[in-house]
Amino acid sequence: MGSVYKKLVRREFGEENYARYCRYLLYETGRNSPQNPMIYEDMYHFLEGKDKQVLLFMRGRLEQVLIKAFFISKGYTAKLSAALGVMFFVLLMQPIQPVFGILLTVLGIGIAVKTHEYIVNRYCYMDARLIWIYKNVLDRLCPDGKK
Numbered sequence: 001m002g003s004v005y006k007k008l009v010r011r012e013f014g015e016e017n018y019a020r021y022c023r024y025l026l027y028e029t030g031r032n033s034p035q036n037p038m039i040y041e042d043m044y045h046f047l048e049g050k051d052k053q054v055l056l057f058m059r060g061r062l063e064q065v066l067i068k069a070f071f072i073s074k075g076y077t078a079k080l081s082a083a084l085g086v087m088f089f090v091l092l093m094q095p096i097q098p099v100f101g102i103l104l105t106v107l108g109i110g111i112a113v114k115t116h117e118y119i120v121n122r123y124c125y126m127d128a129r130l131i132w133i134y135k136n137v138l139d140r141l142c143p144d145g146k147k
Contacts, residue, residue, distance in 0.1 A: 003120050005127035008065045025126045043137045055142045076118040083111050
């Protein structure tokens with residue numbers, strides 16, 4: 001399970017380009033500059049031949065991914081507190097039925113999955129840098145965002 005940013009960059013530019021971009025970002029880790037001219041130019045040349053409608057569609061997908069990442073980040077604490085509250089309530093009841101044991105197991109698995117999703121999307125710095133570069137390229141290619 002990868003970050004939503006990683007999935008978008010791999011879908012838009014392909015697996016090979018994504019791996020190359022990541023290698024280049026790892027190589028230049030010592031720099032503090034968030035912008036990367038080599039990746040920017042490569043993405044720009046990859047997208048400059050595309051139709052305006054395709055670029056607007058790509059921009060829409062980028063906006064959807066940014067919103068999804070925001071909701072993953074902001075909704076995690078509410079989901080975690082609700083699941084822990086239910087677990088605490090069930091444990092206070094001290095149930096004997098095995099159904100409650102299954103419920104606690106399912107809730108524990110759900111907490112683990114949501115925690116993994118949150119951590120992966122929260123700490124994906126290279127993917128976030130690639131998304132930032134990608135957004136700058138799209139902003140340059142269709143600055144007004146209209147047809």
